[in-house]
Amino acid sequence: MPQPEKQSGNATLFIAGKSWLHRLHPFNKLLYILLTGVIIYAGPKGWPVEVFLITLNGIMALTGGVFTAAWRLLWRSLLPLTLFMITIHGFLHADNRIILFSFGRLHFYQEGFVFAINVLLQLNAVLTASLLFVFCTHPADLISAISQAGWPPSLAYLLSSPLLLLPLMHTRIRTIQAAQRSRGLDSEGNFFKRFLALFPLVTPLVLGALVEMEQRSIALEIRGFNAPGPTTSWRTIADSTGQQAARWTMFFxxxxxxxxxxxR
Amino acid sequence: MPALEIAHLTYTYPTGTRPSLQDLSLRVEKGELLAVIGENNSGKSTLCYAIAGVIPHFFHGQFNGSMLVGKVNTADQTISALAEHVGLVMQIPGNQLSGVRFTVFEEIAFGLENLGMNRQVIHARTTAALALTGLSAFAERSPYQLSGGQQQKVALAAVLAVSPSLLVLDEPTTFLDPQGARQVFDILLELKRQGKTIILAEQRLEWIAEFADRVIVLQNGEIMLCDTPEEVLRHPQIKRMGLDWLPYTKAAAMAKEEGLWAKDRPLSSTFSATVAGLQNG
Structure with missing residues (x-):
């Protein structure tokens, strides 16, 4: 199935590719995220498990051709959180006993630092597993997998429509903003000014969205969205016996x- | 059997105080291109919605009379079940995209998937619709990155892929530039040549004068005129219905006043007929 390139016309993070990770059934990747989360919170405790999972995810990202993209997104999103958590827990965690270093009367403790690192490692493991999914799964494949599994089309619609329609909404906000500014609306300046400028922006946005929603509902109906009888799917998602076996193994x-x- | 038969249709929207369609009766033959014209709020869109079953199944309200598409009574079917019989293209191109398909090919195939067609049929029909609308080169592009004219062609192709017996277009060129409108009209012309039954609500009278088989003029939900384009577009009453003569008809009328137009020759409504009338004095 030809994969469309990453496009600005939708809000997906998908990176086109033909790696084994791209070819993996979307449900397998979803189950892997769930399994990672369950291992972290219900499995054996300790940093070696978390480091192992992160390393495994890193190897998968490398072989899937998405390591650089995953790394960029990861450090951008985790760096501020890392600094915040280490600072807060290092100085203020309830179990703090052993002082690592001090700034005058401010003490930085070992227990808080270890706790913060542990939480960050757990978060990292789940986040990297999730990134593998979003980078290597085209939403259209997920939707097709849902349809092929016989789940309701409305579920697929709920999952995919925000990805496609949110960028359109964003474009409309910018258009309304430009139109209101050209008519003298001052949307810059202090908080009060910005707050007042919200109303002329939100009103046409909401009214426009309501009209669009009505039109889109009609468009879906006239194209047989609720037609009686079974539906088919143009996109077919490969689901080998091996993949099914892997899925059941993860499930158990x-x-x-x-x-x-x-x-326990 | 006619492609469409409407008998004494009267419809009032749930929030309406007066009927948007009043005692409307109409018969459209197979292969006919019927144009629907009229000023704003004359009932053109309401009529299009009623033919596609959107009225009374989506907009409820008070619906009296009957509407038969072939043998199918639209009041007895859901909108989705009617999709195989009637295809509707609306005004705003972007609002007709499903919001669930990521490429133009998939967007066009969406209706076929909903109707449970197999992969061979989906491929054949979608490819044919892409070719007919000139979108083959855009098959793997995102429909959200296309221009308004291209998106309207996608909406048209999506409807054509389902191959309904009746095609209804509600002012499909309103939001398009002249080039985009021309492209849509070219496709309609090709469909007319192929014998498709088309009902077109439209404001661009030049095109209607040239290519429609019959024109109806709506005013306050009633059919005021129903005749060939030549007869309707040069009719003296048309100005009282919120419409105007085409420049060619106006030129012919001025020529008649100046004695440059034969007294027994009716006014023209197309460029070629006006030129011929002036040449023959």
Whole structure:
């Protein structure tokens, strides 16, 4: 199936490619995210597990050809959080006992630092697994997988329409903003001015969105969205026995980990 | 059997105080291109919606009379079930995109998927619709990155792929530039040549004068005139219906006043007929 290139016309982070990760069934990638989360919160504790998962995700990103993109997004989103968490927990965590270093009367503690690092590693493991999914799964493939699995088309619509329609909404906001400014609306300056400028922006945006919603509902109806009988899908998602087996294995692992956590 | 038969249709929107369509009866033969004209709020869009089943299934309101598309009574079917019989193209191009398909090919195939067609049929029909609308080169592009004219062609192709017996277009060129409008009209002309039944609500009278088989003029939801384009577009009453003569008709009328037009020759409504009338005095 030809994959469309990354386009500004939608809000996806998908990067076109033909790697094994791209070819993997979308449900397998989704289950892997879930499995990572369950391992982190219900599986064996400790930083070696988290480091192992992050390393595994890194290797997968490398072989999937999305390592650079994942790395860029990861450090941009995690750096501010890392600095914030290490500072807060290092200085203020409730279990702080052992002082690592001091700034005058301010003490930075080992327990808070370890706690922050542990939380960040957990977050990193889940986030990297999620990035593998969004970078290597075209939303159209996810929607087709949902349709092929016999789930309701409205679910697929709920998942995909924001990706396509939010950029259009953003464009409309900019257009309304430009139109209102050309008519003398001052949307710059202090908070009060900006707040007042919101009304002439929001009113046409909401009214326009309502009209568009009505039109789009009609458009969907006249193209048979609610037609009786089974639907088909042009995009077919490969789902080999091996992939199915992997999916079931992950599913049972998740169940086992949860049961193990309950009875531990 | 006619492609469309409407009998005594009267419809009032749920929030309306007066009927938007009043005792409207109409028969459209297979292969006919019927143009619907009239001023704003004359009932053109309401009529298009009613033919596609959007009225009374989406906009409820008070619906009396009957509407048959072939043998199908639109009141007895859901809009989605009617999709195989009637194709509707609306005014605003972007609002007709499904919001769930990422390429032009998939957008056009969307209706076929909903109707449960197999992959071979989807491929054949979508490819044919792409070719007919000149969109083959855009098949793998995002429909959201296309121009308004191209998006309107996508909407038209999506409807054509389903291959309905009746095609209804509600002012499809309103938001298009002259070039985009020309492209849409060229496609309609090709469909007319192929024998498709088309109902076109439109404000661009020049095109209607040239290519429509029949024209109806709506005013306050009633059919005021129904005849060939030549007869309707040069009709003296048309000015009282919020419309105007075409420049060619005006030129012919002025020529008649100046004695440059034969007294027994009717006024013309196309460029070529006006030139011929002036040449023959």
């Amino acid at each position: 692992l998740i169940i086992l980990l949860i049961i193990g956590r309950i009875f």
